[in-house]
Amino acid sequence: MADITLTPPFTETMIRDLHAGDRVTVRGTLFGIRDATQIHLFDRDRHTRFDLSGHAVIHTAPNVRSVPIGPAHPAGYAPVSVGTTTSLRMERFTRPLLQRLGVRAIIGKGGLGADSLAAFGTFGGVYLAVVGGAAALETTWIERIDDVDLDDLNPESLWKFAVRDFGPLLVTMDTHGNDLHEVVRARARHNRTAVLAGLGVTS
Numbered sequence: 001m002a003d004i005t006l007t008p009p010f011t012e013t014m015i016r017d018l019h020a021g022d023r024v025t026v027r028g029t030l031f032g033i034r035d036a037t038q039i040h041l042f043d044r045d046r047h048t049r050f051d052l053s054g055h056a057v058i059h060t061a062p063n064v065r066s067v068p069i070g071p072a073h074p075a076g077y078a079p080v081s082v083g084t085t086t087s088l089r090m091e092r093f094t095r096p097l098l099q100r101l102g103v104r105a106i107i108g109k110g111g112l113g114a115d116s117l118a119a120f121g122t123f124g125g126v127y128l129a130v131v132g133g134a135a136a137l138e139t140t141w142i143e144r145i146d147d148v149d150l151d152d153l154n155p156e157s158l159w160k161f162a163v164r165d166f167g168p169l170l171v172t173m174d175t176h177g178n179d180l181h182e183v184v185r186a187r188a189r190h191n192r193t194a195v196l197a198g199l200g201v202t203s
Contacts, residue, residue, distance in 0.1 A: 003168065009054025010104040012124035018171050020178035024128055025167035026056055029146070030107070032159030034061045034085060037150060038093040042100075048149045048158050053102030056128070059085045059109075061155040064145065075160075077145045082161070083135025086110045087127075098123040111172055111181030120175050127173035129180075141166040 001021045006014060007028045018024065031052055040046040063081040067073045087108030094116035097103040106112070107128045120126060130138065147160040172180040196202070 005165070008056060008104075010056070011054065012104070015104050015124045015126055016175045018126050018174055019176065020171050020174045020180050022171040023168035024105075024126075024171055025165050025169070026105075026107075026128075026163060027165055028163065029055060030161045030163045030166055031055055031057045032060045032062055032082070032157075032161060033057045034059060034156040035090060036153045036156035037158050038090060038097070040150060040153060042093060042096045046150065050147070050149055050158060050160060052097075054104055055102075056105035056107055057097065057103055058082075058107040058161075059087050059090060060159075061085065062159060064155065072144060075145045075148045077148065079139055079142045079145060079161075081135050082139045082142050084109050084130045084132070084138065087112050091116055094125075095119040095123075098125045107166075107169060111179070117173055117177065117179050120173055121177060124175055126171050126175065128167075128169035129172040130169060138166075 003023045005025045005027055031050065041048065060082055062079055064077040065080055066076060067078045069076045084107065087106065087110055091113045094106065094112055097106065098119050104124065105126050105128055107130060109130050109132045111129065112127055116127070141163055143162040143164045145159060146162050149158040151157045
């Protein structure tokens with residue numbers, strides 16, 4: 001287990017050097033993305049002017065407020081609450097995120113599925129987990145909103161955040177086939193079976 005601070009763009013080697021259980025802090029730029037964003041990018045063939053290659057994305061649709069454009073708010077938005085949403089329903093977008101857009105890390109809660117784990121191994125990507133309910137803390141890691149694209153989808157726009165030490169985040173899915181979410185699920189299944197057996201319940 002290691003504590004690592006990474007500044008994008010990340011190289012494939014940097015990502016393949018990470019292992020499940022490592023703690024990662026992201027410094028610099030982070031892109032916010034959610035269901036509608038990816039539906040428009042991958043199902044409706046829309047394009048973004050942002051270069052996501054080598055970057056991390058976070059599954060979020062932030063609560064923001066409109067403010068006058070200026071040095072502190074170059075996009076005309078200020079973050080109010082930037083909370084992480086459940087990742088699994090966006091499972092089918094992991095592979096195109098990595099393969100087509102060059103994303104190297106996905107930040108979310110709850111983990112992803114088997115196809116995502118395989119894609120991480122193939123293309124060089126990781127899943128970085130955030131504890132649910134930590135939006136207030138996460139928001140303090142956002143310095144400002146630098147830019148926004150696909151803003152007709154607001155709040156599920158494509159957000160470009162400037163972040164200050166975003167984390168630590170736990171590597172739970174890596175390029176080596178390790179999945180801490182599956183470890184927890186297997187342990188829960190085992191404990192459930194043992195408890196039911198102790199109660200004389202068979203399933």
